[in-house]
Amino acid sequence: MENASVTPMDPNYVPAEYAVPYDILDLPSQGILYPNKKSTVKVEYLTAFDETVLSSPNISGGGKLMDILLERKIKDLGFDPLDLLISDRTAILLFLRITAFGPEYKQIVVNDKSELTEGTLDLSSLKQKKLEVNPGKDGCFDYILPTSKKLVKFKFLTGRDEKEIGVLDENYMSKNNTDISNKMFFRLERQIHSIDGETDKIKLSNMVKTLTIIDSRNLKKYMSEIEPGIDFETTARIRGGGSAGCFLRFNSSFFFPDI
DSSP states (O other), X not given: OOOOOOOOOOTTOOOGGGOOOEEEEEOTTTTTTSTTOOOEEEEEOOOTTTHHHHTOTTTTTSHHHHXXXXXXXXXXXXXXXXXXXXXXXXXXXXXXXXXXXXXXXXXXXXXXXXXXXXXXXXXXXXXXXXXXXXXXXXXXXXXXOTTTOOEEEEOOOBHHHHXXXXXXXXXXXXXXXXXXXXXXXXXXHHHEEEETTBOOHHHHHHHHHTOOHHHHHHHHHHHHHHOOEEEOXXXXXXXXXXXXXXXXXXXXXXXXXXX
């Protein structure tokens, strides 16, 4: 008698009772700026196993925590989560926070008497801001500076950009023995791809340094206006039944509602 054929088990197979719940999220950027044009992503919920990461003192203080959570929870991106735009990373982290701890988030706000008080925000009410301006074939966006009339081509930053900027700023402060951060400039410098066609990094850095404040401010304002992401402007409930307009402060304490 011949042995019955046995179908080999899929090494990635997980019994239904052990599968981690997930959702498919729409990315604010709609994937327009990614090589694979990925507009949605599968994201698993945070679990009891992930709580060890949240409570680890070595990584719970900032960007490293966010990197680990995204690497663990994103399942079908097709490229390194560090190369996600910051706006898309933020949308995914917001989803993880809501599904792990609920939509309520407390932070200090200013009431109508200009007093500091505790407010409760509804994170589920925050709206996505989609990318509505099409980039050029090079993936950059154009802007004419109002004073100098020079053409600036710029891009949006990724998680990898932000990580490298952090290291660059730490080295700058250490080298110059100063507590004054230069991160704002480094971000602008990293975003600008060219000015009037100039792409040489050294020349471009000097050109960015000499931008007038009116030109740099208008450029950054335009960048902010068209960048996809989450609209952090919202309303908080305050004690006594009132409300106060505020902005969500998205920082390292975002995942620690009870700590």
